Amino acid sequence: MPKLRLHNTLSQRLEVFEPQRPPVVGFYTCGPTVYNYAHLGNLRAYVFADFLKRTLLYNGYEVKHIMNITDVGHLTDDADAGEDKMEVGAEREGKSAWEIADFYIKTFKGDLRALNIIPPTKYCRATEYIKEQIELAQILEEKGYLYRISDGLYFDTSLVPHYNKLSHLPLEKLKEGARIEKNPEKRHPTDFAVWKFSPLGQKRQMEWDSPWGKGFPGWHLECATMSLKLLAGHLDIHTGGVDHINVHHTNEIAQAEAATGQTFFHYWLHNAFLNIAGGKKMAKSGANFLTLQAAVIDKGWLPLAYRYACLEVHYRKPMEYSQAGLAAADKALRWLYREIATLGQVVGQVSPLFKEKFLEAINDDLNSPRALAVLFKVLNSQLSNKDKLATIKDFDEVLGLDLSGGSQHYLEMLTNIPPEVQALFNKRQTARENHNFQLADELRRQLASAGYGVEDEPGGSRLVPLF
Numbered sequence: 001m002p003k004l005r006l007h008n009t010l011s012q013r014l015e016v017f018e019p020q021r022p023p024v025v026g027f028y029t030c031g032p033t034v035y036n037y038a039h040l041g042n043l044r045a046y047v048f049a050d051f052l053k054r055t056l057l058y059n060g061y062e063v064k065h066i067m068n069i070t071d072v073g074h075l076t077d078d079a080d081a082g083e084d085k086m087e088v089g090a091e092r093e094g095k096s097a098w099e100i101a102d103f104y105i106k107t108f109k110g111d112l113r114a115l116n117i118i119p120p121t122k123y124c125r126a127t128e129y130i131k132e133q134i135e136l137a138q139i140l141e142e143k144g145y146l147y148r149i150s151d152g153l154y155f156d157t158s159l160v161p162h163y164n165k166l167s168h169l170p171l172e173k174l175k176e177g178a179r180i181e182k183n184p185e186k187r188h189p190t191d192f193a194v195w196k197f198s199p200l201g202q203k204r205q206m207e208w209d210s211p212w213g214k215g216f217p218g219w220h221l222e223c224a225t226m227s228l229k230l231l232a233g234h235l236d237i238h239t240g241g242v243d244h245i246n247v248h249h250t251n252e253i254a255q256a257e258a259a260t261g262q263t264f265f266h267y268w269l270h271n272a273f274l275n276i277a278g279g280k281k282m283a284k285s286g287a288n289f290l291t292l293q294a295a296v297i298d299k300g301w302l303p304l305a306y307r308y309a310c311l312e313v314h315y316r317k318p319m320e321y322s323q324a325g326l327a328a329a330d331k332a333l334r335w336l337y338r339e340i341a342t343l344g345q346v347v348g349q350v351s352p353l354f355k356e357k358f359l360e361a362i363n364d365d366l367n368s369p370r371a372l373a374v375l376f377k378v379l380n381s382q383l384s385n386k387d388k389l390a391t392i393k394d395f396d397e398v399l400g401l402d403l404s405g406g407s408q409h410y411l412e413m414l415t416n417i418p419p420e421v422q423a424l425f426n427k428r429q430t431a432r433e434n435h436n437f438q439l440a441d442e443l444r445r446q447l448a449s450a451g452y453g454v455e456d457e458p459g460g461s462r463l464v465p466l467f
């Protein structure tokens, strides 16, 4: 069986994956900051994490997957400046920070469901781990890593020997990114807040008592704390988008390793961006903010078409958003459902030859485009229909495209035509016989909105599910 190899940002190389305590794999995914809807770019990060998780499961591992929910402390500038995104969102919507957190957690989970993403073993909210975050900060303080300035307690990054081990950037570059002019009291530009004080005379919606004063935890403290607590002994894989490498993940590592004196996660995997045309990253602010609902579902495309579109691009390659690309993905997925529907219902044996090819693809740093190509090869192969079906079902454990469910749905639409659809169709037949083509066209439109198309052939017309 081909070994699973993953690209580790720490070594910048492909490495054979070895968990610390097989068969369990501990896996942490930086989750959403819940002050707004997730956009398609964010969702790319979760489709990637899901593909990784399914690949681990397919390889026989037990996966303990933790995903945090950032409901406090993520400031509008990742490097500790600006306002808390949660409070900004609350103001925008005239609700409390707690209310918007609940609302966007719900919409986020709905998006994951629509994309057939397996929920994590556990979601953890930053606000539910305040005590543990304070305890970790206390350890760091005792060890001499923290200093106090007027707006908070900061981590002295100069005390960490290999601060740039994840980013591989010269310190000068990291400093440029950190923009010291925003806080001249910091000792070094890369230093970051572990605990921020509530502004004097001002009551924040989210604030807690701490040994250093009322305030709230820094965003990087949250992921370090929850990983250490919930994945103790299984700090195998940590994922997120590439934008997290230089600041967020670098600072998680700095804190966790300073506190424990041990290696934090062993494998760091990062997905490239979803960009809009011209190479600009899709972001939560700006006109290029597209949700799954608006950009896919409202267009009449299957939500899983977006998952399919993500899988067509390797996770480390930038992906470009386009309506045409999504329309093509929708078409391809519906075609797959139709093709699979023709294979019948009897499930045979998984083809060992194709399974090997599929494993080679996914175990080669999650090569999803190649895995899809193997799927198409199976469909075009000489295998019997029942063996094709077995093999495809097996692959779908990893692809997550609901290939059985989708083709079943198509078959049901084909065989159980609703009486009102049949009536519209009959009316259209009569209109055509009477040469009333205007009415026939109008009825075709009505049929389309009911999910059916009409194929007119020399021998007569027939209804087909619009798939």
Ligand code: AMP
Residues within 6 Å of the ligand: 030, 031, 032, 033, 034, 040, 041, 042, 043, 044, 045, 070, 239, 240, 241, 242, 243, 244, 271, 272, 273, 274, 275, 281, 282, 283
């Ligand atoms: P956030 O909700 O902003 O904390 O981001 C959630 C996840 O989405 C993180 O892993 C980010 O790195 C990732 N992300 C943000 N923007 C994009 C994008 N345009 N393309 C891919 N991933 C992104």
Ligand code: ZN
Residues within 6 Å of the ligand: 029, 030, 031, 068, 223, 248
């Ligand atoms: Zn994180």
